[in-house]
Amino acid sequence: MATMVIDKRCLWSAAGIGAFLFCLSLCGQARAADQVPWKLAFSLSDQSAGDALPTALYVDGDKKRYYMVDSKGGRLLSFDDQGVFLQVFSPEEGLDKPFDMVRLSEAVLLIAEKGKNSLTRIDFARQATSRVAVRDGGRQLVVDRLEMAGDRLYLLDRASGQICRLSESFNIEQRFPLPQGSGGIVDFKIVGEQIWALGQQEKWLYVYLDNGRITKRLDISALVKFPVSLAVDAGGLIYVLDRHAGEIVVLDRQAKLKQRFLGKGHGPRQLYYPMEIRFDPWGRLCVVDEGNSRVQVFRR
Amino acid sequence: MKMRCALLLAAGLLLLAHDPARAVKGCLDCHLPKEFSGKIVHKPVAKGQCTQCHSPHVAKFKGLLQKQGGDLCYSCHKEAKKSFSQGVQHQPVQEGQCLTCHSAHASEQKGLLNRPIAESCFGCHESLAKKEYPRQHKPFAEGNCVACHQPHQADNYQLLKDDGDALCLGCHRQPQELAGHQGFPGQAGGCLSCHNPHGGTAQGLIRANLHAPFQEGCASCHNNKEVRGSALCLSCHGEVWEQMLAPHSHLLAGDDFCVTCHSPHASDTVGLLKAPYEQLCRSCHTDTFDRNRRSLHSHPQTEKCTDCHEPHGSQRLVMLNGDGNAICSRCHETQGEFSHPVGSEIVDHRTSRGMNCLTCHDPMGTEYRYHLKLSGKKALCVQCHRSY
Incomplete structure (x- = not known):
């Protein structure tokens, strides 16, 4: 009888300790979910940036350079991979509202120049600048976001809201048709063989294959107010930039909310009408913060 | 037991x-x-x-x-x-304010409404109640708002019971009523583009401001087979295209983006807008209007969003139509001359940008007096004046 009483007490104690440990583990998980793994590494800004309104960032992994596109100043600002300001660049004739850029080859930059509605090719070797108006039949495309994947160039046409893949001579070789009900794509990123695109008005994410077919649609309308940009990390998590909230929303592949971080304001780790996010080749998350005239670079 | x-x-x-x-x-x-x-x-x-x-x-x-x-x-x-x-929710429904329209205990009105339906609607929609149209649409004159609108939610803009055309043509299906549309290409449609569904001065409740080519007849636009959609609009309004080639613009996807906001025929507003500014801008910028309404302190609503914002495109942040100081001092003249130092020489160390009114104020709404971004008692000032 005494043995049974002891056994029962032992069982109750063990159960109590188990429950306590279980609660502790739950608290730990909750705390982990609250913690944001992204620490501010540095900001790309400089006194010379002044009243810059940055709209895009291009990261050159080979040269270990960041290039900030300043649409207001009509110029590019370069920084090294530790955020140290290097120089300001603008061709002699200036850039009229540059919006985005990519590097086409060792000595050639390509700028989406909104004011001229052209793809502006800057050849450093030949010291020459040329402008190309991209046409689709009789219609001129309105240049917007640019992306490169290997030697393939992708352009977002603001007028049709569609992404296009362009040939070397800037002719359209592949269209990525708008999904039904979409008000147009606002940003896209190339992730492996897929193109991840963001529909701003309807607040949906779309995944295209390189043949233009959509393979996935994700509704994020309940999670964001005014999405403007997206990025996908190496682990497959999706990052959506909410311009009005000044927040980054992290989602899993099923668009389930994982985390929200940053907020609206002017201090460190705050955003004021941000414009674009992207991962650099070193896994750092870069946020183009238009209203604060800087790019904030976060590391894990 | x-x-x-x-x-x-x-x-x-x-x-x-x-x-x-x-x-x-x-x-x-x-x-x-x-x-x-x-x-x-x-x-x-x-x-x-x-x-x-x-x-x-x-x-x-x-x-x-x-x-x-x-x-x-x-x-x-x-x-x-x-x-x-x-779908589209009526504001009191969105806010869970059922008693705005209903009585909790008893009423003389069907649906436990706390007053007759028209009184209930016009209680909030005051500007509509004040309109004294010489000619009135019958349901409007009778105060029968629910003839066309759903009171709680709807799948259509303006809480309409059905698509605008379907709703109009549901009653107006007599051939003689369509007699004025004999030159209209195809089946009559886009009724609300020309007619005011509540009332007006002109016969047929045609809206007050007419697009000049519409006044001349349909042919000037509709007989042009080569140029269509927005390209047709821009063939006259070329300057709008220049404005839209900006980092921030309202250039929407598709060939007919102009008619997202403008009526090509007639309108009750200047600029041939499809609806008054608040309604029109809210249809996309819902979150901004919600923030403005829910914030403890926000700038009183101006008559037009375009008092401060460019409607087509702008290089400035949030499509402002001037720099932060210039816009505010158009009305706040005293503060324009006498205020905390502002201008490109006074640099906000947080952003390396010159200070202006919008460095400290957010007119669209905040939780602080004078719609300051942080408390004016201390928190805001010590962002820069750290030694205080």
């Missing part, structure tokens, strides 16, 4: 506690029955189930209510909660 007695006693006490007659008797000792009588009586009131909504002793909410606003109503009207959350 003892156990059975205890169970019976507990059951008896529970029944007593939930006896409606007993509950209402207690309540009506003080609250006069005539306050709860009317042509239509809310079901729990009729059954004397006061405690379905009220706590007799203490409660967190005013009126000793068990829950607040819509939460209380939806605890019974579960289906309504589900259906009201779809």
Whole structure:
């Protein structure tokens, strides 16, 4: 009888300790979910940036350079991979509202120049600048976001809201048709063989294959107010930039909310009408913060 | 045996506690029955189930209510909660303010409305009530708003019961009513593009401002087979295209982006807008309008969003139509001359940008007085003046 009483007490104690440990583990998980793994590494800004309104960032992994596109100043600002300001660049004739850029080859930059509605090719070797108006039949495309994947160039046409893949001579070789009900794509990123695109008005994410077919649609309308940009990390998590909230929303592949971080304001780790996010080749998350005239670079 | 007695006693006490007659008797000792009588009586009131909504002793909410606003109503009207959350929602529904239109206990009006439907609608939509149209659409003149609008939610813009054309042509299907449309290409449609559904001065309730080519006839635009859609608009309004080639613009996807905001034929607003500014801009910028409404302190709404913002495109942040100081001092003249130092020489160290009014104020709404971004007592100032 005494043995049974002891056994029962032992069982109750063990159960109590188990429950306590279980609660502790739950608290730990909750705390982990609250913690944001992204620490501010540095900001790309400089006194010379002044009243810059940055709209895009291009990261050159080979040269270990960041290039900030300043649409207001009509110029590019370069920084090294530790955020140290290097120089300001603008061709002699200036850039009229540059919006985005990519590097086409060792000595050639390509700028989406909104004011001229052209793809502006800057050849450093030949010291020459040329402008190309991209046409689709009789219609001129309105240049917007640019992306490169290997030697393939992708352009977002603001007028049709569609992404296009362009040939070397800037002719359209592949269209990525708008999904039904979409008000147009606002940003896209190339992730492996897929193109991840963001529909701003309807607040949906779309995944295209390189043949233009959509393979996935994700509704994020309940999670964001005014999405403007997206990025996908190496682990497959999706990052959506909410311009009005000044927040980054992290989602899993099923668009389930994982985390929200940053907020609206002017201090460190705050955003004021941000414009674009992207991962650099070193896994750092870069946020183009238009209203604060800087790019904030976060590391894990 | 003892156990059975205890169970019976507990059951008896529970029944007593939930006896409606007993509950209402207690309540009506003080609250006069005539306050709860009317042509239509809310079901729990009729059954004397006061405690379905009220706590007799203490409660967190005013009126000793068990829950607040819509939460209380939806605890019974579960289906309504589900259906009201779809599509376009009426603002009081969105905010769970059911009692804006309904009475909780009894009413002389169908649906427990707290006053006749037109009075209820015009109670909030005051500007519409004040309009004295020489010619009025019959349902509007009769105050029959629900002839065209849904009161809670709808799948259509402006809480319309159906697509605008379907709604109009549902009544106006007589050939003689379409007689004025003989030159109209194809089937009559886009009715609201030319007609004001409430009233107007012109015959046929045609809107006040007419697009010049429309006045001349349909042919100038509709007979042009080569140029269509927005390209047709821009063939005259070329300067708008220049404005749209900016980092921030309202250039929308598609060939007909102009008619997203503008009517090609007639409008009641300057600039041939499809709706007054607030309605039109809100249809996309819902979150901005919601923030403005919910914030403790926000700039009073101006007549037009374009008082401060460019409608087509701008290189400036949030499509402003001037720099932060210039815009504000158009109205706030004193502050334009006498204020905290501002300008490109006064640099905000947080952003390396020159200070302007918008460095400290957010007119669209904040939780602080004068719609400051942080508290003006200290938090805002010490962002820069750290030694204080």
